[in-house]
Amino acid sequence: MNTTYLSTPETRTKLAVFYSDTLLKNVIPFWLTHGLDREHGGVLTALDRDGSLLDTDKSVWFQGRAGWMFATLYNTVERRAEWLEAARSCIEFSRKHCFAPDGKMYYSVTREGKPLRMRRYVYSEAFAAVANAAYAKAAGDARAAEDALKLFSTYLRYSFEPGVMNPKFEPTRPAKGLAPLMICIVTAQELRANLGDVTVSGRTCTEWIDASIAEIQRDFLKSDLQALMEMVAPDGSVIDHIDGRTLNPGHAIECAWFVMHEGALRGDKKLIQLGAKILDWMWARGWDEDCGGVFYFRDVFGRPVQEYWHDMKFWWPHNEAIIATLLAWQITGDEKYARWHQRVHDWSFQHFPDPEHGEWYGYLHRDGSVSQRAKGNLYKGPFHLPRMLWYCSRNALDRGNPPPGKFPG
Amino acid sequence: MNTTYLSTPETRTKLAVFYSDTLLKNVIPFWLTHGLDREHGGVLTALDRDGSLLDTDKSVWFQGRAGWMFATLYNTVERRAEWLEAARSCIEFSRKHCFAPDGKMYYSVTREGKPLRMRRYVYSEAFAAVANAAYAKAAGDARAAEDALKLFSTYLRYSFEPGVMNPKFEPTRPAKGLAPLMICIVTAQELRANLGDVTVSGRTCTEWIDASIAEIQRDFLKSDLQALMEMVAPDGSVIDHIDGRTLNPGHAIECAWFVMHEGALRGDKKLIQLGAKILDWMWARGWDEDCGGVFYFRDVFGRPVQEYWHDMKFWWPHNEAIIATLLAWQITGDEKYARWHQRVHDWSFQHFPDPEHGEWYGYLHRDGSVSQRAKGNLYKGPFHLPRMLWYCSRNALDRGNPPPGKFPG
Numbered sequence: 001m002n003t004t005y006l007s008t009p010e011t012r013t014k015l016a017v018f019y020s021d022t023l024l025k026n027v028i029p030f031w032l033t034h035g036l037d038r039e040h041g042g043v044l045t046a047l048d049r050d051g052s053l054l055d056t057d058k059s060v061w062f063q064g065r066a067g068w069m070f071a072t073l074y075n076t077v078e079r080r081a082e083w084l085e086a087a088r089s090c091i092e093f094s095r096k097h098c099f100a101p102d103g104k105m106y107y108s109v110t111r112e113g114k115p116l117r118m119r120r121y122v123y124s125e126a127f128a129a130v131a132n133a134a135y136a137k138a139a140g141d142a143r144a145a146e147d148a149l150k151l152f153s154t155y156l157r158y159s160f161e162p163g164v165m166n167p168k169f170e171p172t173r174p175a176k177g178l179a180p181l182m183i184c185i186v187t188a189q190e191l192r193a194n195l196g197d198v199t200v201s202g203r204t205c206t207e208w209i210d211a212s213i214a215e216i217q218r219d220f221l222k223s224d225l226q227a228l229m230e231m232v233a234p235d236g237s238v239i240d241h242i243d244g245r246t247l248n249p250g251h252a253i254e255c256a257w258f259v260m261h262e263g264a265l266r267g268d269k270k271l272i273q274l275g276a277k278i279l280d281w282m283w284a285r286g287w288d289e290d291c292g293g294v295f296y297f298r299d300v301f302g303r304p305v306q307e308y309w310h311d312m313k314f315w316w317p318h319n320e321a322i323i324a325t326l327l328a329w330q331i332t333g334d335e336k337y338a339r340w341h342q343r344v345h346d347w348s349f350q351h352f353p354d355p356e357h358g359e360w361y362g363y364l365h366r367d368g369s370v371s372q373r374a375k376g377n378l379y380k381g382p383f384h385l386p387r388m389l390w391y392c393s394r395n396a397l398d399r400g401n402p403p404p405g406k407f408p409g
Numbered sequence: 410m411n412t413t414y415l416s417t418p419e420t421r422t423k424l425a426v427f428y429s430d431t432l433l434k435n436v437i438p439f440w441l442t443h444g445l446d447r448e449h450g451g452v453l454t455a456l457d458r459d460g461s462l463l464d465t466d467k468s469v470w471f472q473g474r475a476g477w478m479f480a481t482l483y484n485t486v487e488r489r490a491e492w493l494e495a496a497r498s499c500i501e502f503s504r505k506h507c508f509a510p511d512g513k514m515y516y517s518v519t520r521e522g523k524p525l526r527m528r529r530y531v532y533s534e535a536f537a538a539v540a541n542a543a544y545a546k547a548a549g550d551a552r553a554a555e556d557a558l559k560l561f562s563t564y565l566r567y568s569f570e571p572g573v574m575n576p577k578f579e580p581t582r583p584a585k586g587l588a589p590l591m592i593c594i595v596t597a598q599e600l601r602a603n604l605g606d607v608t609v610s611g612r613t614c615t616e617w618i619d620a621s622i623a624e625i626q627r628d629f630l631k632s633d634l635q636a637l638m639e640m641v642a643p644d645g646s647v648i649d650h651i652d653g654r655t656l657n658p659g660h661a662i663e664c665a666w667f668v669m670h671e672g673a674l675r676g677d678k679k680l681i682q683l684g685a686k687i688l689d690w691m692w693a694r695g696w697d698e699d700c701g702g703v704f705y706f707r708d709v710f711g712r713p714v715q716e717y718w719h720d721m722k723f724w725w726p727h728n729e730a731i732i733a734t735l736l737a738w739q740i741t742g743d744e745k746y747a748r749w750h751q752r753v754h755d756w757s758f759q760h761f762p763d764p765e766h767g768e769w770y771g772y773l774h775r776d777g778s779v780s781q782r783a784k785g786n787l788y789k790g791p792f793h794l795p796r797m798l799w800y801c802s803r804n805a806l807d808r809g810n811p812p813p814g815k816f817p818g
Contacts, residue, residue: 046651048712048713049713054651054712054713055650055651056650057650057651106579110581110582114579114581115579115581116578116579116581116582117577117578117579118579168526169525169526170515170523170524170525170526170527172519172523172524172525173519173525241464241465241466242455242463242464242466242786303457303463304457304458304463304781304782304783305781306786306787308717308718308721308723308772308780308781309717309718310780310781311780312717314717363717365774365775366774371717371719371720372713372714372717372719373713374713377651377715378715
């Protein structure tokens with residue numbers, strides 16, 4: 001391949017328009033039309049292929065994720081009243097119905113807002129924090145700004161203070177995960193983008209980002225294995241059991257772009273190199289050379305993994321890989337990333353979109369055929385796909401290490 | 410198809426020998442050679458394709474399931490010392506290492522027996538109960554007989570006494586599952602087969618079986634939908650949400666043969682008809698007419714299901730369908746079941762066995778190609794496959810409603 005979508009200013013403009021059009025004329029209208037709950041407020045995500053409702057139960061994660069997305073479009077793309085109103089609806093539903101009496105957020109509630117399930121972990125809080133931060137900026141809502149800080153503080157306490165979260169395992173073999181650190185980075189980045197570099201639980205957002213990246217680099221990044229682990233022992237050693245060996249390339253590639261984004265914002269070459277290294281290693285681990293697309297799980301030593309869906313192609317790792325490869329090309333200028341970007345862009349847009357009803361399918365078999373036709377559920381909704389389209393539409397145009405402040409979010 | 414494997418006494422004999430040979434020359438030797446832990450006792454199940462160890466962690470379920478299988482072979486096939494010793498090893502490991510201080514059993518432990526994970530539910534107890542019952546008979550071990558009763562009592566208390574098991578969901582939308590009733594039936598059947606019709610928690614085994622079948626028939630069997638539900642509201646109404654609509658045809662077909670087995674034992678035509686009806690409806694729901702094999706999950710209204718692996722072909726639903734169709738043919742004489750038996754037998758033995766290293770793969774794609782090469786994990790070990798081979802090798806020969814007492818177990 002000699003030319004890529006990123007080769008010339010003309011092709012880059014075309015690409016940016018493609019992302020922007022897909023976002024604003026296809027994906028966002030799908031969710032505004034079918035997902036917004038005009039009766040009870042908030043967003044419904046369990047939608048069938050044509051947008052009809054499969055399940056009225058509401059994901060608490062998605063009240064936050066969708067609220068963040070709509071408020072961010074309002075803040076960064078255009079001041080459309082319907083986006084602000086959608087964000088407000090998610091925030092308000094969340095405030096009214098998604099908190100247990102002890103202040104911890106539920107995982108799922110009924111359409112009307114009655115509690116269904118509480119889980120041990122605190123991702124509901126992290127997604128609500130970024131939604132409140134973006135909404136505070138969009139609406140000038142002081143309570144939302146306060147709530148964003150409180151929610152991030154709850155997130156940090158449950159995620160990093162020993163003993164606060166109910167343990168899933170006996171203390172025999174302690175372990176820690178990559179996910180809480182990644183979510184810490186992106187939550188702090190979004191709070192900072194919308195509220196400034198505020199202090200939460202004794203550290204500024206930037207300090208939380210620095211501490212999280214440092215821990216990832218020290219304990220999860222393995223040069224000898226050329227891999228970013230999903231789970232390690234507290235001292236960073238590899239846990240040689242099935243769960244400890246299981247890599248999630250799409251997740252690690254998401255981590256790669258969080259780190260590169262931070263590097264680009266600061267003009268910090270070390271961070272950019274770190275993110276690019278994670279991308280390089282995990283692309284090699286995750287890209288399916290036979291069928292195309294990104295595998296869901298891989299064993300670090302090439303052994304079988306436990307999860308049945310290990311070789312399926314989920315929508316979101318492809319969203320993350322499109323962002324990461326584009327960003328890596330943009331800030332390093334390495335043509336390899338332009339080629340990878342084109343590969344994952346082409347495979348994704350050939351297999352995931354539904355040409356008839358819009359949006360993307362979420363779950364494909366390894367060969368790219370559709371496994372499940374729904375457009376959303378408790379895990380899929382207006383987040384990964386529109387975030388990718390939004391991020392890439394704004395970042396496809398330029399090349400070369402951009403000055404701090406260039407990046408959204 | 411005019412003739413089937415069940416058409417003549419000669420073909421039936423050939424089939425019984427095939428099941429028996431596969432059991433005794435392939436599957437059991439695989440687990441005795443690679444699975445038995447000669448160092449720490451008990452059984453290891455996380456084995457790669459060739460039997461090499463993928464993970465040293467031990468499933469508590471499988472200390473019970475394997476202990477039951479080995480003791481049952483000893484009780485019903487041949488008094489081989491190595492089978493009794495394997496059963497003893499599982500029972501002893503379980504006694505020493507699988508109980509928490511409060512008496513509840515763990516879900517997984519390390520190879521040496523240190524606790525890894527406790528779960529809310531009590532299937533560890535049910536599988537340990539049947540292992541102890543079979544081992545009590547095999548070894549004349551009085552403690553095992555006592556433990557079997559105690560374990561079943563714990564199972565019943567956690568499963569059916571409101572408030573004993575920690576709830577997974579908030580009380581907003583109460584629900585009950587098919588699984589606890591099914592496991593109650595088969596556990597009571599195995600206790601009765603090995604210890605007589607003992608009384609546990611105020612009811613005889615037969616009374617527990619009757620009560621469980623009555624509740625399944627009353628609350629889970631839906632004539633208007635022609636389906637056996639996996640989960641319903643406490644009053645038996647269908648819960649029209651994704652989880653409530655999700656059918657598990659292989660699981661329901663397993664229930665069908667538990668009920669038919671009980672009917673055959675008692676010579677009870679109503680139970681036989683009930684089991685056959687469940688089989689008829691759930692075969693129609695589960696059999697993949699395009700690719701062959703049994704789907705894992707189906708929505709009762711044909712909508713998308715949540716679980717990613719819904720169209721994969723797992724080994725165990727095929728084991729259950731082979732048993733159920735053979736048994737249905739045997740006790741009803743309906744040729745339809747002989748044809749179904751041949752279809753699921755042929756598809757299974759064409760796709761699941763590993764001709765090089767023995768045993769079966771566990772996880773195939775919809776089209777029958779291998780998704781994951783391991784022979785075992787926390788869910789797959791010496792249970793469903795050898796149980797099917799054992800049950801069918803003993804029941805492939807005869808036709809017509811057999812007299813009570815004919816059936817093993």
